[in-house]
Amino acid sequence: xxxxxxxxxxxxxxxxxxxxxxxxxxxxxxxxxxxxxxxxxxxxxxxxxxxxxxxxxxxxxxxxxxxxxxxxxxxxxxxxxxxxxxxxxxxxxxxxxxxxxxxxxxxxxxxxxxxxxxxxxxxxxxxxxxxxxxxxxxxxxxxxxxxxxxxxxxxxxxxxxxxxxxxxxxxxxxxxxxxxxxxxxxxxxxxxxxxxxxxxxxxxxxxxxxxxxxxxxxxxxxxxxxxxxxxxxxxxxxxxxxxxxxxxxxxxxxxxxxxxxxxx
Numbered sequence: 001x002x003x004x005x006x007x008x009x010x011x012x013x014x015x016x017x018x019x020x021x022x023x024x025x026x027x028x029x030x031x032x033x034x035x036x037x038x039x040x041x042x043x044x045x046x047x048x049x050x051x052x053x054x055x056x057x058x059x060x061x062x063x064x065x066x067x068x069x070x071x072x073x074x075x076x077x078x079x080x081x082x083x084x085x086x087x088x089x090x091x092x093x094x095x096x097x098x099x100x101x102x103x104x105x106x107x108x109x110x111x112x113x114x115x116x117x118x119x120x121x122x123x124x125x126x127x128x129x130x131x132x133x134x135x136x137x138x139x140x141x142x143x144x145x146x147x148x149x150x151x152x153x154x155x156x157x158x159x160x161x162x163x164x165x166x167x168x169x170x171x172x173x174x175x176x177x178x179x180x181x182x183x184x185x186x187x188x189x190x191x192x193x194x195x196x197x198x199x200x201x202x203x204x205x206x207x208x209x210x211x212x213x214x215x216x217x218x219x220x221x222x223x224x225x226x227x228x229x230x231x232x233x234x235x236x237x238x239x240x241x242x243x244x245x246x247x248x249x250x251x252x253x254x255x256x257x258x259x260x261x262x263x264x
Contacts, residue, residue, distance in 0.1 A: 012046075018228055022232055026168060032052050034127065034251070035096045038058055038060075038095050038096075040060075040093075042086075043099055044063065047071065050070055050076060062078055083115065084106070084115045089115075089119045091118055092119070092121050095125075096120075096125050101130060103152075104143040109145070110158070114159060117159040123255075124253070126156075128152075131247055132146075132148070133147055141205035142206055144202075152248050166239065168237075168249050169236065170237070171235050180224055
C-alpha cells in the first residue's frame with residue numbers, strides 16, 4: 001500500500017505545497033546539524049527527509065503507519081507501524097528521536113512522549129516539531145489537537161529533563177505569502193456563519209477540508225506563482241518560540257545516568 005494522497009502528505013513534486021515543503025525540509029536540515037549515532041524517526045511521511053538524516057546517522061530507523069518507498073541507504077530501515085506504542089523497539093537504544101508534524105495527529109500524546117523517552121538512551125534527545133496553534137488559519141480536522149508553546153512544553157517537561165523551546169520563523173518574503181494565503185482562507189471561511197468547523201466532529205470534516213484545502217492551494221499558486229515557488233530553505237530560521245512562529249521546534253533531553261560515586 002502506497003502513501004495516502006491527502007493534503008497532509010506534503011510532496012516535493014507539488015508546486016502548491018512548496019511553502020509547507022520548504023518549511024518541513026528546514027526542520028530536517030536543522031536536525032542534521034545536531035544528530036549522530038543511532039536515530040529513530042517517527043513519521044516518515046513521503047520520505048523526503050531520509051537522505052538528509054541518514055548521512056549523519058550510524059543507524060537510522062524510520063517509522064510510518066503507511067507503506068513508503070524509501071531511498072536505498074545501507075544504514076536505513078523502514079518499519080510500518082501505528083504508534084504508540086513503539087512495538088519491539090528496545091529501551092535506552094537511540095541517541096536521537098526525531099518526529100516532525102506528528103504529535104498533533106496522536107490521540108494518546110502522553111503515551112507517545114513516554115514511549116519516546118523509553119527508547120532514548122540516557123542523555124539522548126528528542127527533536128520534535130508541530131504547528132504553532134497561534135498561527136493556524138483555520139481548524140485542521142486531521143489534527144487531534146494543536147499546541148501553544150506552553151502546552152507542548154508542559155507535556156514534554158513531565159518526562160524530559162531539559163526542554164529547549166525554539167520556533168520556526170520566516171523572512172518578509174514568506175510572511176508576504178502567508179498574509180496572502182490568510183486572506184484566501186478568510187474568504188472561504190466567512191461562509192461558515194455557524195462556526196461548523198469547530199462544532200462538527202473532525203472526522204466529518206476531513207474530506208471536505210482536504211478538497212477545499214487543495215483547491216485553495218491551487219488558486220493561490222496560479223495567482224502567486226513567482227512568490228510561492230521562490231520560497232526556499234534559506235527563508236526560514238530558528239529563534240526562541242513565541243506566538244508568532246510557524247512551527248514549534250523543541251529539543252528535549254532525557255536525564256543522564258547518575259554517577260554512582262559523585263551522584264552527578
